[in-house]
Amino acid sequence: MTRPTDAEFEELKRKRDSAISKGVAEICEKHGWDQTKVGVHVPGAGDCYCACPDGPCQHLWNGPDYIEEGMVSVTCSRCKTPAIYHDMRCAP
Ligand SMILES: [Zn+2]
Ligand SMILES: [Zn+2]
Numbered sequence: 557m558t559r560p561t562d563a564e565f566e567e568l569k570r571k572r573d574s575a576i577s578k579g580v581a582e583i584c585e586k587h588g589w590d591q592t593k594v595g596v597h598v599p600g601a602g603d604c605y606c607a608c609p610d611g612p613c614q615h616l617w618n619g620p621d622y623i624e625e626g627m628v629s630v631t632c633s634r635c636k637t638p639a640i641y642h643d644m645r646c647a648p
Contacts, residue, residue, distance in 0.1 A: 565605045565614045572605065603635040606642070615642060 560568070584591040604614035619631035622638035629640035 560612050560614075562614075565612070568607075568612065569605045603637070604632060608642070608645075615639075 580594065581591055583589075584594055604616075606613045606615060614634065615632040615637060616634050617630045617632060617639050619633035619636060622629045622631045622640070624638075627640060629638045631638050632642070
């Protein structure tokens with residue numbers, strides 16, 4: 557799979573974010589909540605686009621090493637996510 561360009565990733569993020577807001581609006585309607593008062597945090601907004609394990613994935617694993625409790629992992633130079641957390645999140 558070829559890596560999408562940054563512009564394509566931005567488009568993917570926009571689609572994801574609008575899908576999330578749409579989902580929130582539907583939930584609020586269902587429960588009769590005022591969406592402006594729910595204050596939903598959109599997870600991952602502003603970070604790299606990541607739809608692993610099937611990709612596409614915008615992380616660039618060429619950041620500085622991440623060291624914690626004896627574990628060493630690389631980090632994403634874009635969003636600083638350690639690869640080890642990414643792998644955990646994306647594990648089957
Ligand atoms: Zn990913
Ligand atoms: Zn990243």
